[in-house]
Amino acid sequence: MRIDIVTIFPSFFDVLDLSLLGKARQTGLIDVVTHDLRDFTHDRHRTVDDTPYGGGAGMVMKPEPWGEALDSIVGDGDSDALLVVPSPAGEPFTQATARELATEPHLVFACGRYEGIDQRVVDHYATRMRVRLVSLGDYVLNGGEVAVMAMIEAAGRLVPGVVGNPESLVEESHEDGLLEYPSYTKPAVWRGLEVPPVLLSGHHGRVAEWRHEQQVERTRRVRPELLADDPTDAPDAP
Numbered sequence: 419m420r421i422d423i424v425t426i427f428p429s430f431f432d433v434l435d436l437s438l439l440g441k442a443r444q445t446g447l448i449d450v451v452t453h454d455l456r457d458f459t460h461d462r463h464r465t466v467d468d469t470p471y472g473g474g475a476g477m478v479m480k481p482e483p484w485g486e487a488l489d490s491i492v493g494d495g496d497s498d499a500l501l502v503v504p505s506p507a508g509e510p511f512t513q514a515t516a517r518e519l520a521t522e523p524h525l526v527f528a529c530g531r532y533e534g535i536d537q538r539v540v541d542h543y544a545t546r547m548r549v550r551l552v553s554l555g556d557y558v559l560n561g562g563e564v565a566v567m568a569m570i571e572a573a574g575r576l577v578p579g580v581v582g583n584p585e586s587l588v589e590e591s592h593e594d595g596l597l598e599y600p601s602y603t604k605p606a607v608w609r610g611l612e613v614p615p616v617l618l619s620g621h622h623g624r625v626a627e628w629r630h631e632q633q634v635e636r637t638r639r640v641r642p643e644l645l646a647d648d649p650t651d652a653p654d655a656p
């Protein structure tokens with residue numbers, strides 16, 4: 419997988435050299451390249467923003483640098499790459515979105531700042547490639563970098579070979595539509611708190627049953643809307 423990130427803060431993504439994704443980069447499973455948007459400006463101040471047409475607070479990111487930056491990545495014709503634009507107005511980023519991104523051979527992330535990117539950038543590239551506006555959640559960040567970091571981590575760990583034990587990806591929160599069960603390790607008693615006895619029983623069937631019950635109970639308590647599609651698990655179900 420090739421990942422290109424356009425941002426005015428390229429060093430923000432240096433942390434991707436660490437941990438799982440660092441190893442994935444070293445082994446060539448995931449190739450991440452950052453591009454400084456200011457390298458695609460031509461004025462002395464390397465200007466990337468200007469005042470909004472129609473008035474309003476804040477500044478909007480100019481289309482010209484974005485056009486030059488994105489053309490340098492995907493060329494000036496049609497592209498098979500997927501352009502992902504973090505935005506408060508985007509579709510919700512979910513585990514399903516992460517799974518979809520993990521199948522893409524080439525992702526290009528456009529990290530906006532200020533009040534966002536001139537709309538014509540999205541409109542122009544939508545004529546030449548797939549473009550998805552995606553939101554990390556219903557809160558306002560100062561730019562796209564934090565969102566892109568989360569999206570790369572969520573999708574990157576699903577790329578085959580990145581996570582050592584693929585089985586660990588199966589029983590995770592949201593993978594099966596439920597929140598994860600509680601986990602325990604040694605010691606068997608800690609500050610007077612015991613590990614649930616079923617987990618010490620060695621009976622795999624009972625352990626699996628208990629873990630699923632915990633998932634359903636936790637999901638019903640914390641995220642009942644995730645159960646709404648399955649009336650047998652819905653809250654107060656008969």
Ligand SMILES: N#Cc1c(-c2ccc3ccn(Cc4ccc(CN5CCOCC5)cc4)c3c2)n[nH]c1N
Binds near residue numbers: 557559
């Ligand atoms: N993913 C994600 C995000 C983002 C996100 C993503 C990308 C950028 C680029 C700039 N910003 C700052 C910003 C602040 C406020 C607003 C709203 N105003 C715009 C002008 O009209 C009035 C309303 C927009 C942009 C960003 C925020 N926030 N929250 C998420 N889940």
